[in-house]
Amino acid sequence: MLGEKLKELRESNGLVQRQVAAALGVDTAYVSKMENNDKPVSRAKLKSLAKFYHVTEKTLLPYWLAEKVLTVVHNEDCATDALKIVLTEIDKK
Amino acid sequence: MLGEKLKELRESNGLVQRQVAAALGVDTAYVSKMENNDKPVSRAKLKSLAKFYHVTEKTLLPYWLAEKVLTVVHNEDCATDALKIVLTEIDKK
DNA sequence: AGTACATTTGTCCTTTTAAGGACAAGAACA
DNA sequence: TGTTCTTGTCCTTAAAAGGACAAATGTACT
Numbered sequence: 001m002l003g004e005k006l007k008e009l010r011e012s013n014g015l016v017q018r019q020v021a022a023a024l025g026v027d028t029a030y031v032s033k034m035e036n037n038d039k040p041v042s043r044a045k046l047k048s049l050a051k052f053y054h055v056t057e058k059t060l061l062p063y064w065l066a067e068k069v070l071t072v073v074h075n076e077d078c079a080t081d082a083l084k085i086v087l088t089e090i091d092k093k
Numbered sequence: 094m095l096g097e098k099l100k101e102l103r104e105s106n107g108l109v110q111r112q113v114a115a116a117l118g119v120d121t122a123y124v125s126k127m128e129n130n131d132k133p134v135s136r137a138k139l140k141s142l143a144k145f146y147h148v149t150e151k152t153l154l155p156y157w158l159a160e161k162v163l164t165v166v167h168n169e170d171c172a173t174d175a176l177k178i179v180l181t182e183i184d185k186k
Numbered sequence: 187a188g189t190a191c192a193t194t195t196g197t198c199c200t201t202t203t204a205a206g207g208a209c210a211a212g213a214a215c216a
Numbered sequence: 217t218g219t220t221c222t223t224g225t226c227c228t229t230a231a232a233a234g235g236a237c238a239a240a241t242g243t244a245c246t
Contacts, residue, residue: 066175069162072158072165076158078158081158082155083180085156086162
């Protein structure tokens, strides 16, 4: 979800993981894991990535949040119910 | 959300927090916080509570999960977008 | 087949943050 | 006043984040 986006962005900019890694100050393994949703992406890194790929952070944010939500509901069979409850709760306010 | 449910259940069973606290082996402050969503409710405690209130864990689970999701998206203005992304992602599978 | 580069996977370590819970003391209320 | 409920602070333990490194795998080229 977020990882896929990041990979798309990188490739559409004709970049290789090594370059992204350098820009973030981490190694390529780290980048790989972010792109495969194996490591969480911190808000700070999200910002750097957005800048590096020339998109606004705001574009990425929904996917970033979605990823976090997914890890919470992951493997719960009432996930859909729960999400709907949250949705109604949110626009009550 | 979950807290409200727990409080409703307790009151509809004519119980006071002290009794619930005893059943769970914690103090009343803890119970109060759970009912006010100030402390997370562990899965184990959810189970105990369900039994104690004579409802199935399955009834409570969606609210329990929803609460967790809420703490994740809490204060993010793209929360709704994120939730919708997760919903479509889930029933893709 | 062999090398060169890219990506992925797995393990490890350290630091930060969250859970779980006790206690004391302050409100509400009957 | 006594009981219930709430709030705040503190402590300890358990996870999760952040990240390095090595080794494996993939891919493309000649």
